[in-house]
Amino acid sequence: MINDKADMDEDSEKIINTGCCHDCGGRCVLKVHVKNGKITRIETDNEKEPQLRACSRGRAYRQRVYSEERLKYPLRRVGERGEGKFERISWEEALNHVASKILDIKEKYGNSAILFVPGGGNQGMLHGVTPVGLMLNQIGGYTRHWGIPSYEGALFASMATYGTMMTGNARDDLLNSNLIIMWGWNPANTVWDPGTSLWLAKAREKGIKIIAVDPIFTDSAAVLADDWIPIRPGTDTAMLIAMANVIITENLQNQLFIDKYTVGYDAYKDYVLGREDGQPKTPRWAEEITTVPEKTIIDLAREYATSKPAALIAGWGPARAAFGEQYSRAANVLCAITGNIGINGGYASGFMRAYSSRESVSSTGKKKEGPIKQTDETLKPKKPRPQDNLVDFNAPPRKDALFKLRGGTNPASTRVHFNDYYNLILQGTKGGYPADIKMAYICGTNRLNQYGNVNKGVKALKSLEFIVTHEQFMNPTAKFADIILPANTFMERDDIAVPWLGSPYYIYLNKAIDSLYETKSDLEICRELSKKLGIKTSLLYLPEDQILRIFASPRKDIKNYNKMKKEGYCKVKVEEPFVAFKKHIDDPENTPFPTLSGKIEIYCEHIAEKNDPLMPAIPKYFSHSEHYDSPLAEKYPLQLITPHNKRRTHSSLHNIPWLEEIEPHSAWINPTDASIRKIKNRDLVDVYNDRGRLRIPAKVTERISPGVVCVYQGAWYKPNKDSVDLGGCANVLTKDSYSPGGAFPLNSSLVEVELYQKEQLEGNL
């Protein structure tokens, strides 16, 4: 859509109202200047507040679109898997090949042999993974995953505690708080909705105290917080439980709130005070585990309990860990026992979907919520709909699913965890997995790079009969494909993006330029492939605009679709800041929580039924096999964390020179740990464990706690002939397993670091 101000002359500059829809905590407005069909400049939202301002990554997008490294034509592999040798072929040849392989594998082994590997590369409604899923459903389905790396621990905890994933208050409500705790949360880098950092800055200006709890002195801690509390990774649950201990022993809990709105407080109290297992969870106990001084824990507990309303925002980073769900549960319970839920200035920690059009419908009381009375009858599968995947449709719920609760993001019938794909591929039904996988259909993900245990991934991908991917770049995963179908970018097609966390707005992405080279949109690819697969009727055959309108139609808060399309966004007017569970607290008789008890569950009966000691009904602290106190710590004494970096969206944008300047990739290490190992800033070091080894420069800095190493996720895997990764991909070191509640243990690896080469590298590391 062309801006009104623009001239239609071919060689004059037009401004296209569009947006950025990567999976990076945003979804922001881009105003793209186009001259002679070429992007010359990118601006962003300069309208009045609230703005949807793009970050440096979105503003640098021109370099991604015109990168020489873009995939230009369909490719067929001619070298070994992973070698990166391909030949150019025509679209006709490529699509015929893919269609015949899919039909052949379906015929010989059944649909479950097809593994769909989706990712977050594109977050528009129409492109990316959506058309692939629809297409594969129409030929009888595929094997698919449960578990999302972002938030599976937090999601499990939200469902268990509140019965819903819609938690957390709107960002503007932060101004109503007396205290804000950013626990493992770094929105200055990870965005978490455009405007979050601005609201935090406003809160700080207003004199509201902000505290950061993080092993790293993050940009958010540096710029937004009054205090930084460094903590040993993976031990937050112990600190949160010890804070509960202080609150209970000093009688600072909100007993009225607990009595009226929660179940299970007494069971938790027994555990916290040590009546259950003989170990009182005192701040002294937690100091040993967390390295946070006893007094700091006591002070924070008192401050949180007495500063009502206070916002404890528990991020997902600490939950992307072994037993990550216990950390999230412990945070949720702390919010509950202090009565900080359902009120302005408070915050129900959890999944943190701040606002959504669907939630606003239920808060008007039109949709009746819980308590849930699921019977055997309601749990029985209904007849499959077109969007259902036939491969797992009739499967009973997996044992770890909270299947009696409504909501969640993956069906309980789905059997394979997303971080367990390599065992699935390598072991199949002989190893107890539900399928024998023959082919992978990869779309919108740099799978090999972005999930645990890359070296096992290499073996798994090498063992497959066929791999196809839709990609924009020759990334480490694409190098393993047999056929690469070159996808265009969101600058080259229309789409609609919903906000990352359900904030009240939508972005309409107007096509800015024609598709470059021979690239096609994911929709176009699937449309053409569907025909070759013999699919007679399909939603994908409708015109693009019609499909988009169908997809947007349930979003009742888009009042004027055409206006949204013209302006490139639709900012929904919200009368008051959204407060999760406000109605549940104000009117509990008519609005019970959607849990089995109808209350906030400190003790979750549904979990108790599973009778799994590692999945307790109340939150508990556990050590694990790659923790500071495990035997492996003697060999690998440093705890690795792998957070999200400001210069990339995961592995996307890693190869953009402008963004590389923000921060060269390096291994962060504390001066104490570095000096023992004779490592100086910028020396080349090896970070390694039994799963792999990577070699990158060291960044020796006080900004990271002693005993911790940080390798930001997303750098591209680039093995040398000895399988040492010179690219610095963090997942060479992480595990391909999952916790009982489904959390991905990507921040739970032990490593050692050693000097490889004394080298004063160029640049400001």
Ligand SMILES: Nc1nc2c(c(=O)[nH]1)N[C@H]1C(S)=C(S)[C@@H](COP(=O)(O)OP(=O)(O)OC[C@H]3O[C@@H](n4cnc5c(=O)[nH]c(N)nc54)[C@H](O)[C@@H]3O)O[C@H]1N2
């Ligand atoms: N160690 C560690 N690993 C992690 C994490 C961590 O914290 N630590 N975080 C995890 C999290 S939360 C996530 S969400 C995942 C993300 O992991 P992925 O979903 O794999 O995300 P990206 O690495 O950005 O890969 C997206 C790919 O999609 C491609 N792409 C972009 N747009 C399009 C499009 O329109 N069409 C197609 N077909 N392709 C497109 C990009 O070129 C890119 O290669 O990473 C996880 N990995």
Ligand SMILES: Nc1nc2c(c(=O)[nH]1)N[C@H]1C(S)=C(S)[C@@H](COP(=O)(O)OP(=O)(O)OC[C@H]3O[C@@H](n4cnc5c(=O)[nH]c(N)nc54)[C@H](O)[C@@H]3O)O[C@H]1N2
């Ligand atoms: N720039 C950028 N922004 C992004 C993304 C991106 O790739 N790049 N990805 C987006 C996506 S898909 C997601 S899911 C989110 C992820 O959002 P988050 O999960 O919030 O992001 P992370 O950076 O992984 O972790 C947040 C913080 O947790 C800290 N942390 C790690 N382990 C521990 C621990 O054990 N205890 C404590 N207290 N802190 C710990 C890290 O140091 C980090 O500062 O970010 C989104 N935003």
Ligand code: SF4
């Ligand atoms: S990368 Fe994310 S935060 Fe940055 S402009 Fe794009 S959508 Fe917005």
Ligand SMILES: [Mo]
């Ligand atoms: Mo994510």
